[in-house]
Amino acid sequence: MLKNVAAVLMDGVHPFELGVVCEVFGMDRSDDGLPVYDFAVVSAEGPGLATHCGFTVSTPHGLERLEEADLIAVPAGESFTVRQFPPELLAALRRAVDRGTRVLSVCSGVFVLAAAGLLDGRRCAVHWHHAEQLARRYPRLQVEPDVLYVDEDPVITSAGTAAGIDACLHLVRKEQGPEVANKLARRMVVPPHRDGGQAQFIERPLPKAPADTVGEVLAWMETHLDQEVTVEQLAARAHMAPRTFARRFRQETGTTPYRWLLRQRVLLAQELLEGTDETMDVIAWRTGFGTAAALRHQFLRALGTTPNAYRRAFRGPQAA
DSSP: OOOEEEEEEOTTBOHHHHHHHHHHHSSOOGGGTOOOOEEEEEESSOSEEEBTTSOEEEOSBOGGGGGGOSEEEEOOBTTTTTOOOOHHHHHHHHHHHHTTOEEEEEGGGHHHHHHTTTTTTOEEEOOGGGHHHHHHHOTTSEEETTBSEEEETTEEEEOSTTHHHHHHHHHHHHHHOHHHHHHHHHHHTSOSOOOTTSBOOOOOOOOOOTTSTTHHHHHHHHTOTTSOOOHHHHHHHTTSOHHHHHHHHHHHHSSOHHHHHHHHHHHHHHHHHHHOOOOHHHHHHHTTOOSHHHHHHHHHHHHSSOHHHHHHHHHOGGGO
16 A cells, blocks of 8 residues: 655756655645655755755655655656766665565656666656657666656656656556545646556657767658658668667667657657648658558557647647
């Protein structure tokens, strides 16, 4: 049973992501019949911590408080994508998982769990902006760059900001049932349930790091999304054997050529739906889906909504 929750912080903590965890687990809502958690904010770097917004947070709790937690939450922090983390914190997280404690990250907090080795061989979520960097830095994990959160019990990872709310409510629903989770969501004035597989609405990134092994192929694929290509053709362009190319591609992008291409096509479709009046047939042709029906199928599968509904959401009802 989920009773004891600790949020562990380091210098540069992001207040919003910390606030997400505090709002779900740190508020006494017993008057509404909701459970009360034994909640604590824990510092991994001394009693006073600077936030990335310029104010400080102080707490009397050190890492020893993690030893009694049923859930340890790791909010995002400044420079988490590149910084080194205290070895004693990483060791405490490993011990926690070994004894059955759940750990949950919000946004770039996933880099802490990855550094502790808790994501090796597991799927994980992260804000789309950090997905490529996470996959490069920790190639032993499987990054899911499009989803809101991933539950690989006992490790739960979530994407940016509000996706942390979804992950926390998911855990409450899992442990204490939908009635508790729904009542808590109503108090917070947030949707009671967004499935973890629902896609993030993300900007369309350009291929990066042209010096990498598959960088030139990525750049070519980016400008030829309307063409059907095979792994063999891509491998020939990279002057590699197909199996070698597929392995290098996953190492450097965190996904397969097919899934990368499909994601880029959906992202291009999003861009065209947001910024043009092109018909669905034209968008399907330009993105390589071929037909409006195929575009609708893949768009719905990737984002959980239809192209028409997506266009209305970004441009208003008159744009449908």
